[in-house]
Amino acid sequence: MSVYTELNKHEVSSLLSHYDLGGYVSHQGISAGVENTNYFVSTDQHELVLTIFEKHSFEELPFFVELGEHLHKHHCSVPQPYRQADGQFIFTIKGKPGVFFERVSGGHVEHTQPYIEAIATALAKVHLATAEFNAQREHSHGLAWVKRTLAQIQPTLAENEQIIASKAIEHISQLPTSLPQGVIHADLFHDNALFDQQKLSGIIDWYFAGIDSYALDIAITLNDWCLNDDDAVFADNQVRFMAAYQSVRPLSKDELQAVPILQVQSGLRFWLSRLLAQREHGASSEAITVKDPELMKRLLVRLMSSLGTIL
Numbered sequence: 075m076s077v078y079t080e081l082n083k084h085e086v087s088s089l090l091s092h093y094d095l096g097g098y099v100s101h102q103g104i105s106a107g108v109e110n111t112n113y114f115v116s117t118d119q120h121e122l123v124l125t126i127f128e129k130h131s132f133e134e135l136p137f138f139v140e141l142g143e144h145l146h147k148h149h150c151s152v153p154q155p156y157r158q159a160d161g162q163f164i165f166t167i168k169g170k171p172g173v174f175f176e177r178v179s180g181g182h183v184e185h186t187q188p189y190i191e192a193i194a195t196a197l198a199k200v201h202l203a204t205a206e207f208n209a210q211r212e213h214s215h216g217l218a219w220v221k222r223t224l225a226q227i228q229p230t231l232a233e234n235e236q237i238i239a240s241k242a243i244e245h246i247s248q249l250p251t252s253l254p255q256g257v258i259h260a261d262l263f264h265d266n267a268l269f270d271q272q273k274l275s276g277i278i279d280w281y282f283a284g285i286d287s288y289a290l291d292i293a294i295t296l297n298d299w300c301l302n303d304d305d306a307v308f309a310d311n312q313v314r315f316m317a318a319y320q321s322v323r324p325l326s327k328d329e330l331q332a333v334p335i336l337q338v339q340s341g342l343r344f345w346l347s348r349l350l351a352q353r354e355h356g357a358s359s360e361a362i363t364v365k366d367p368e369l370m371k372r373l374l375v376r377l378m379s380s381l382g383t384i385l
């Protein structure tokens with residue numbers, strides 16, 4: 075349950091009065107989600123999502139919201155953020171920043187296999203569109219974050235885990251220094267996409283977005299969407315993903331060679347971020363979902379063994 079900031083109907087109505095989105099009909103807290111407070115809001119004209127940002131500062135939000143508007147305008151499957159009558163996206167409620175978004179139809183898919191082509195082509199379209207997006211923000215969980223976090227955590231890892239992490243860093247050190255870059259989503263797991271009747275309706279949760287290599291975004295996305303029932307990346311799925319992506323945005327030789335190594339970087343990143351989340355929050359509870367770090371560690375080991383590393 076993640077409604078940290080309670081709003082009554084008068085408060086939601088009063089927020090809506092600054093928009094041209096129709097009159098208040100109802101609102102309902104969304105229990106999914108961990109970081110922010112989200113409500114579904116119905117007006118007599120629109121279905122909306124109201125997000126109140128519990129951790130992000132006012133200063134960092136314009137990048138994410140303007141990116142959403144840019145991608146929506148460029149026909150990517152990304153919910154439209156709405157501007158108030160004065161042109162501003164962000165309002166203040168109870169001292170926190172908030173934004174109204176379009177509510178896209180559909181829901182999350184459990185089995186990703188049938189949706190691999192759809193997500194791969196959508197990602198490639200996002201990459202083409204972000205190439206024309208001018209705002210700057212570094213990707214917060216890129217290689218510098220991975221190295222910094224590993225340096226903090228490594229002494230607390232078991233001996234075999236320290237070896238896994240060191241081998242991963244050895245692989246990553248073989249990456250070419252310059253790959254095509256732009257703004258990437260950086261967290262396109264299947265719980266960040268909605269589908270309606272087999273069709274992608276929206277990619278959400280852009281709050282890790284920032285500048286990094288497009289190939290890293292491919293690696294992150296592959297590592298979640300192309301798994302088999304045993305939670306290993308299934309080669310046939312990966313081939314389908316790469317073919318679909320390249321039907322929209324062909325990759326250079328360097329990018330193609332980098333993807334398997336960036337899959338290792340992605341495995342290491344999410345293993346570390348899940349370990350941090352587990353240490354901060356304990357195991358999953360009704361209030362907080364903490365994803366299993368062991369699963370990501372196993373994936374990392376398998377990715378490295380397919381590159382010839384024996385552990």
Ligand SMILES: Nc1ncnc2c1ncn2[C@@H]1O[C@H](COP(=O)(O)OP(=O)(O)OP(=O)(O)O)[C@@H](O)[C@H]1O
Nearest residue numbers: 104106107108109110123153175176177178278279
């Ligand atoms: N624009 C939207 N249209 C339809 N449903 C949405 C939209 N945005 C969010 N949702 C729904 O609300 C749920 C919670 O949103 P989200 O996952 O973004 O939560 P969060 O707390 O902001 O982020 P996180 O879960 O990464 O901490 C989503 O799983 C989705 O079902």
Ligand SMILES: N[C@@H](CCO)C(=O)O
Nearest residue numbers: 261263344347348365
């Ligand atoms: N997608 C992340 C959680 C949010 O960053 C994970 O699966 O660990």
